[in-house]
Amino acid sequence: MSDSPYVFDVTAADFAERVLQRSQQVPVLVDFWADWCGPCRMLAPVLDNLANAYGGKLLVAKVNSDVEQALANQYGVRSLPTVKLFVGGAVVDEFMGVQPESAIRELLERHIPRESDALREQARTQADAGDVDAALALLRRAREDDPDNHRVDLDLADLLIRQGQTAEAEQQLRALPAKYAEDADVKRLLATCQLAAQQADAPPLDELRARVTAQPDDLDTREQLAAACILAGEYEAGMDEYLDIMRRDRQHNDEAGRRGLLAAFELLGNDERVTPYRRKMFNLMH
Template sequence: MADSPHIADVTAQDFEAQVLQRSHEVPVLVDFWAGWCAPCRALKPVLEKLAQEYQGKFFLAKIDTDKEQPLAAQYGIRSLPTVQLFRNGQAVDSFMGAQPERTVRALLDKHVARESDAIVRNALAAQQAGDLDQAATLLQQAVESDPANDRAKLALAGLLLARSQIADAEALLKSLSPDTRDSAEAAMLKAHMEFARLADGSLALTELEKKLAATPADSETRLHLSARQVLNGQYEAAMQNLLEIVRHDRKFRDDAGRKSLLAVFQLLGNNHELVKKYRPLLASALN
């Protein structure tokens, strides 16, 4: 295995080229190990076997932590073996311990290129160009030809939600692998789905705005309006409406204002400026 083009011992001197730069081309699996570590020795043949089997779809970088202690410290390695997967210059996935082959394979399959990914790229290009029918057709083709491609399923679920095909999107999300089902992207789609459910069958956005202006204390209308606003990308307006429900009608629909506001946080992500703004406002309203 030492002569494999898909495997290399990496040091601090070539980490930039072998891991960070290469990860812009293919996923790089970095094995932090040590010679005295028995689980490391057990994991080594599993990783090397997969590197050979995948034939360049990922690169295996092996780092001896006894020789590269500063590099191990830089990436927070406290237990051996620790394996991190790098993509586009960042560690995006990891595991610790001598995991079985099926576990390592499942992690890799979330990130390595698949033949159906080309179909997904074409579908996303069609969606970007506004051809939603073509995008849906291509994504359906990708899912049918490669049922294990969770990336295709996530993309199709997002498109279905944009077209208010809620039941179909929900079925796709339920068919995801367990790891992807718990991912941040899936969580965002689930949050989006809840707002799509709320908006389904309600009045149009402008009609809801008129109704709320006439009856400001109507929490049901305010909730439906916030759902429409979320789906329309008017996140701050939606968050302000949900915060009003928390402040003035906390018991409405079993605390629907707070739960829906948390769903918007999940949809946008913790680092979004609006989440940073409204999280303390929510905390204040709850006290």
């Protein structure tokens, strides 16, 4: 048993109090282990070191799965060690097997509050109140104080996009470490930058529609219309316009139709509308 004040054993009798309730105030990492498990013994000091390093911002609760079989079964533990992170009374992340400290720390950083997160909350409040300049100043201060908190970068990019400063937002997103390239939020924001750039300085949506109706072969205006529709939440209308661009001229503006559809797919994520439109795009390409 560790002598750290941030590491403790839990049982089914006190799990609700020491894990579920405590995780409302501070993240609790629950280590399901057993005496016979060699990897568990290898992982234990790594978790202890992390608990001490975070100095009370993280607690580590240990569950002997041989003794607390019902608790292990309740949380779907099938192999040891299994480690689950509780925040707000629920599991928000987990891993199995021995992991290097760097990988575990990366997982934790997504959930452990930082001082710069308080500035993020203040910035969100200011933005909601309409004081965008104050919000931007708070986010830039947070980035300066804590350059490793890339959640600040995402908030700042999002606000810059909403203010029409897409070039600065894209530059900031492109400057993130390579490991964030496949992050869903980063890809979503980059897709928004692309669409915003396509309809920059465009007239209102109704005027764009009227222009395209009057001049169907004006693909530059149709491209603006497609982007404007998607940014307005009219996804099907926008994607239909991109498909029409592909039908009329696949190579227009460096394959703007295909690029616009891919950006729309990023924004929609797992939405059921993606599959049929992806199929239509594929058919036009082949």
